[in-house]
Amino acid sequence: MALLSEQDAREIRQQLQALANPVTLVHFTQELGLEYGRETKLLLEELAGLSDKLSLEVYNFLLDKDNAAAYRVDKVPATVIRSAKDCGIRFYGLPSGYEFVNLLDALLAVSRGDSELSETSREKLKALSQPIHLEVFVSPT
């Protein structure tokens, strides 16, 4: 059974028409021991089917260690949202509920390649000289 209802799929398909450039969902998972591993992969497959600009690559976390290391993925399920460039956006876990909205937002922003931050914020970020890793703990509700 599909995770996205027909109506959801219709609405998402419409939103994804705004995708400017191709976006790839790079997904790392494993067959066993993941509570929502199967659902996460299924959801991404359904999502990727809703736009020609969206593609999905699936890697086995345990077997594709080189790719996991290249993307600095250290836990699963993991989903990298990238365009031609990897701008450092990752989702760990099943992006359901409000997190699904955030996933769509990230897809569209990555596709545009525009953060839409204020001019002031952009200026402040230009002065940054060292790497920052943000881990935001969220819940689907």
Added chain:
Amino acid sequence: MRLAHRLAIESDLITADAIEAAEFPELAEFYGVSAVPTTVINGTPTIRGALPEEAFLEQVLRSVIAATESDAETALSRASRR
């Protein structure tokens, strides 16, 4: 979450992970996450709750400066002990 990802798009030096707390309970516990959203910056839980853009960025940048200063202090106190 949206803001963290936007910062990552804007700056090549920033990476942003959204982590489902319930699916990674050990990591959430390690960081002492008791409510969501909680933002961990370079390994230090820093922002609890959601903030508007300006305040969020301020916290992110301040935490980096604080870390640099504490490194400098450590280096200084090491040097003065010599």
